[in-house]
Amino acid sequence: MFPIGTFLISVGAISGLSAVLALLMVIADATIANYGEVQLKINDDKEFTVQGGRPLLSTLMGENIFIPSACGGRGSCGLCKLKIESGVGAYLPTELPWISEEEKKENIRLSCQVKVKTDMAIRIPEELFNVKEYKARVTRIRELTYDIKEVYMELLEPSSISFRAGQFIQFKVPEYDLTDEPVYRAYSMSSAPSDTGNVEIEVRLVPNGICTTYVHQYLKEGDTVTINGPYGEFFLRDSERNIVFVAGGSGNAPIKAILSSMIEKGINRKATYFFGARSKRDLFLVEEMRELEKKLPQFTYVPALSEPLPEDKWEGETGLITDVLSRFMKSGDNVEAYLCGSPGMINACIKVFQDKGVPENLIYFDKFA
Missing domain, CATH: 2.40.30.10 (Translation factors)
Known part of the structure; x- marks a missing residue:
């Protein structure tokens, strides 16, 4: 029988060698490879001469063309997708978690992970030029x-x-x-x-x-x-449906902006805002939300604490925000949802909404990792 110790040592040696080779490839690509000037063609009608070797995301930024990227180019948000028509190699492992099979057929890539090494033709949504x-x-x-x-x-x-x-x-x-x-x-x-x-x-x-x-x-x-x-595409849709907002932490920011905009535009739809926090020290802008309730007659603010402290003397809603949401919502009929917070919170809330009958296409969200 092949000794397990020898096997493990062999695996470790191979893994170590692979890691070293990967590191050497990165260093070589960064220090030895010189791709010179390459042509970048955009939407068939715009051409730029750029220095090769950098990620497409930062290359475009150097030409004052800004592509959304919540993670700053680390490949951990999946927002910087672009269609690349020519001049790109095979998909990288760092791209695959974010690319669907349909997107593969359309040559959709993560611009932060693709390096500009040769002449390239890409498609950029026209609104991004604004x-x-x-x-x-x-x-x-x-x-x-x-x-x-x-x-x-x-x-x-x-x-x-x-x-x-x-x-x-x-x-x-x-x-x-x-x-x-x-x-x-x-x-x-x-x-x-x-x-x-x-x-x-x-x-x-x-x-x-x-x-x-x-x-x-x-x-x-x-x-x-x-x-x-x-x-971003996280904004209030023009409809007559009831609105349910859910957020935690700094996920409050876009909800606050939407509520302010509703006041200014005279939008008086029924709206409920569930805000989740651990204890009272994690709550903020409560008085401001109460003022918004006065200005929006059909708006209700529901803060909830998952782990209130004895000194909080909390008399409001308690429990995970998903539990509070589930208790309040009797049905998802005529509802559209807007969620902003951690990926874990968003995923849990999506399940609650779907269980209540809210269609997937009426659940809008921003995830903050």
Whole structure:
């Protein structure tokens, strides 16, 4: 019999060798390969001469063409999909979790994972050519909770932005202790679209998060920052259906913007907002939501705590937000849902809505990893 110890050692050696070879390939591609200038053809009518060797996402950004990417190009959000008609190799393992079989037939790729190595022809949705880069000044930073900050920015150049309530921008983080190159992260806008000269976002601190650490520990009022946008399909649909919002943490941002927009447009549909938090210290903008209830006669705000502390003296709803949602919802008839929060929360809520009879095409969501 083949000794199991020898087998394990062999597997370990092969795995180690594979890892070393993979590392050498990455280093070689980054330092030895010189792809020179290549031609990038977009939608048959736009051509650019670019330097080869970089990911398509950052190459396009260098030409002031901005593609949505919530993860900053790490291949962990799946938003930066583009159709590549020629000049690309086989799918990478990092792309496959995000690409459906139908998308494979259409040559849809993740632009953050595909490198521009030769002449390439791609398709970009026309609306993305309206996305702009903005210089802005931070005029206010407000602590909403111990780990969530609200950042309010005045647009400098261009000086105004047009967007739909619920959409997001990308925030540029400069080089600092946690990154040796600029990176982008996506944040939903919490400001109303009528406030065209400013952008407001809510940023929750993630341990060792490049952007969240920068915002919470380095960003100051008066600083000049760079953002680009708007992006996204998360916005209120024009219908007469009842609205159910569900969010947690900084997932509140787009819901707040949509509610503000409803007031400004005189939209008086029945709407219920379920907001999940662990304990009372994780709740924020409660008074603001109560004011919105007064301005929107058919709007109800339902905060719920999953682990209220004795000192909270909480008398409101308790339990996981999915349990609270299930208790309140008797039927999914004539309902459309808008969800924003962690992937786990979103997936659990989708199941509740589907169990109540809400069609999949009427459940809209933004996931924040």
